[in-house]
Amino acid sequence: MRSSLWRPAVALAAILALAAPTIPAQAHSAQSARPAVAGLRKQMTWTASERQGGYVHVGSDGTTNAYTGDTAVDQYQPALCLRVDYQSPPGGITFDSYIGWSRGQVKATGPVRGDALASPQAADELCSRTFGAGWELAEFHDGRYGPSFEYQGGWSFWAAGDLIPGSRFWVTISDQPANAWNSAGTLPPALPAGDQNDLILKSRLGELVSPLLQVADGNFQYLVRNAVGRLFDGDDNVLLTDLIWEAEASYIVDPYDPTWVAFKDGVAALGNVNGETYVPQLFIPNYEDGVITSGEITLTVFESDLGHTSLPAYVLSNGQVVQRPTPVDEVYAETNEVWVLSLNEQIAAGSSTLTANTPAGRAERMKKKSITPAPVVTGPKATGTEATIAGRSGTNVTCNPTGLRNNRGLEYLQRFTIPNPSSVEHWTAGKLEPRMIIVAKDGYELKNAYFGKIKRKNVKNWVWQDLFITTWDRAVWGDYFAVKWLEIDNGPTIDLSLGLGALITQLLGLPITFDIKAHFEKKNDDMGSGVVMFSESTNIEYGTGTVYWYHCSSGGDGGTGNDNFARSAITSASSTFPGYSPARVNDGDRSTALGGGSSWANNAGGVNYPPQWVQLDFGVNKTFRRIVVFTTAGYEIQNFDIQIWNGITWVTPPGNVNPVTGNTATSRTIVLNTSQTSRLVRILGRLGPNIQQGFVRVNEFEVYAQ
Structure with missing residues (x-):
């Protein structure tokens, strides 16, 4: 049976290529070369036209150019592979010089770029590597006809196989410059070497x-x-x-x-x-x-x-x-x-x-609706233990307001983004799976954090983490952290080189030839590395060109020497009633008068109903024990806690009276049982006065060492 799809190609062949009709092999050779085409080289393609009972008809169509190639070699098509096993032809089909029998079966590889067919040998190896010994790239003249199929034809053939009609394939031709290795033009830049199993x-x-x-x-x-x-x-x-x-x-x-x-x-x-x-x-x-x-x-x-x-x-x-x-x-x-x-x-x-x-x-x-997240890392650990991060990992870390680090401050990864996920992973691979590895002095692995699966559209924006890294003690960890980013693919987890480079290796105090390794998946996409220096501001954005991130530092050694630590602190609050700024609580004015000129008060409304808080941020860790609170005369806070930030969460340390309940005084002094060290301290107001229980007012908030 002859397919009508091939009739135009047959007519064209008869006009242009039928130079010696008595010699079939030559009859289907394109004897006169077409003019050279400028630009990229081209490779000839065929298509699958129809299927019949386990057999498929493949060959030229209106797109095919058997003389100079028809598709630029920077494009992607499957390669049509043939294995001749001399099987019998199907019945009901008439074979001739234009529609031959291949004497075997065909398969199609996954899409490959045309320049992968760099030579006849490379083209055949592509098929044999994919399907096994005996498979070769299909050739223009592979169709046979005659009583014993002794004559070589061209333009199309039938073969055993299950190819999808309409699909296009790379096919070679032995006697024309219509291949990636011999057509006119130039080659595109070479692709990086891929996984041998991918195809x-x-x-x-x-x-x-x-x-x-x-x-x-x-x-x-x-x-x-x-x-x-x-x-x-x-x-x-x-x-x-x-x-x-x-x-x-x-x-x-x-x-x-x-x-x-x-x-x-x-x-x-x-x-x-x-x-x-x-x-x-x-x-x-x-x-x-x-x-x-x-x-x-x-x-x-x-x-x-x-x-x-x-x-x-x-x-x-x-x-x-x-x-x-x-x-x-x-x-x-x-x-x-x-x-x-x-x-x-x-x-x-x-x-x-x-x-x-x-x-x-x-x-x-x-049974699973979704995967159960692994434990979230929330505490200070300076270990190489891997962490699986499910969503946000910290508790709204408050960074040093100065943007400067203090020795023995708490170091966090605050947030990161990958603006162009397609530069890392193909869209058919699903969600991105970032991994961050941090290495410190002498090659010590501080953190190996896997962030789980993140939607591509989400990672284009900032992914907030507040992931605790370590207490940055310069004597222990040095002045530099090397940060390596990877996008993880499947494969066994083994020790692999981080490829940090000579400069970073030297900054970490190691010989230039030292190869720093870490434990992660064998297959991964390298998203680059960077260096975080202790002396740098935490307000700067780090980046590799692929992934960008911010660090955050909290607390540490140091201080201003002021007796009332609150006077040099930065204030903030959970909500603020218009005109009642939190800056009133550390302005040095102990007045207990009513009004926004003397006190802070929380905002009105259901969502602002106590508990509400006002906070002091010293910028560095302070060691203190005594707190004095002034509130508004006639509108005293009844119930409140003094709370400190311990690097993980807010806690209420015990004292002579803490928490405070049933208060009616305008001034209360709280002496903690033991001295506390923190950068953050706050008043958590739980209940206002009986006449306005929804409002808590603080006129002054003082913090002292003793």
Whole structure:
């Protein structure tokens, strides 16, 4: 059977290439070269036109140019690979010089950039590396015809295979300059070396496209969306092994249906790729944010090349799997449902590690609405212990108002941002998973913090952490912290070099040849490193060009020497009634008169109802024991606490009277049982006077060493 799609190509071939009709091999050689094309080199492409009972017809169409190539080599297409095994041809098809029989089977790799076909040998190796020995890049003349298929044809051929109609592929031609290695033009800048398994993985996942779309009826779609909505590891995904198990347990598929069996076999084939185990998954970007769902599923395969952002996608149309007319990209996937066949990144960090891939493990994942976060780091620890951070890690840390560090101050990572997530991780990889490693004097690892999965749109803005790093004692940790940022991918956790460079190594007091290592995943994206100096202001923004962050320092040694420590402090309050500034509490005026000229008072309204507080920030740690509070005559605060910040939370230290209850005096002196050291102290007003219980007034707030 001859497809009408090839008739224009056949006519063109007859006019331009039929130089010696009695010699078939030459008859289908393009004897006269076209004029050279300026710009990038080009590679010839073919397309898949139709399928019949396990066989596919591939060949030229109106886009194909067999003389100079038709597609620039900076573009991405799958490579069409052929293995000749001399199998018998299908019945019902007439083979001739333009529509031949390949005597074998074809498969398509995942998309590769055209310049990967750097030579005939490189092109064939790409196929054999992906599919095994005997596979080569399909060639223009691979079609055969004749009684014993002894004649070589051209332009198209049939082969065993299950390629999707409408798909395009890189194909070579042996006697024309229409290849990446011999066409006219220049090559684009080379891509960085990638994971050797990536192409194999994309190719094997690509083989799941057709069977998955064919089984994805309404019940199956409901099952997928329900499973993805559980966010079992914090992302919009479900493991394919879990999906298979749940689909069969729910009786929505026939476990013996050949299409379903092919899907399961394809999933199992990913269990061992060159000795490494991969866990395939189905990922729906932005599903939890309410993307528009549709009965027609759009399916694509993950990409690891950051430069390849628009991806071919496939749909089921009239019972046939076909390539979508337009590709999909991150912008499309932000509002429209796109199913992505990808790989789960099993990160070894607390509870983000997957439960076992067993019936019991799968059942456990089925129950989870979302992953249970690992313990949040909130206390001062100067250790190399890894921390898994779930949301904000501190308790609204108040940084030194001067922006300066004091020795033995508490050092925090305040916030960070990655403005362009696409420079780090492809949009088909899901949420970003940042890791920060901080190294101090002599190469000591102070912090190894994994921040969990963060939505791409969220990490573009500031992600607040207030993550405690250490008490920065210069004698112990030196004057420099090296900060390394990584975006984590899957792989075993091992000791790997941080690649901090000679200058940073020297700043940490180590020999220039010393290689600082840390424990993290083998596969990662390097987001760069920076140095935080003790003498720098905490108001500056650090950055690597990819990730940007701020530090915060709280407390430490030092002071002004004032007897009343409050006089040099900065004041703030939970709320303020107009005209009643918190600055009144440390202006040195002990007047207990009513009014905004003498006191602070909290604002009115339900949300401002006590408890309300007014705070002193000394800028550095102070050691104190005696506090004197002046309140407004006739409007005395009845109940209040004196509280200090201990670096983690607010506490109420015991004293001669603390907390204060039932007060009617305009002045109260609180002597703590023991001296306290802190940078922050506050009055927490719990109840105002009987005539205005919703307002607490402080006229003066004094703090003394003894």
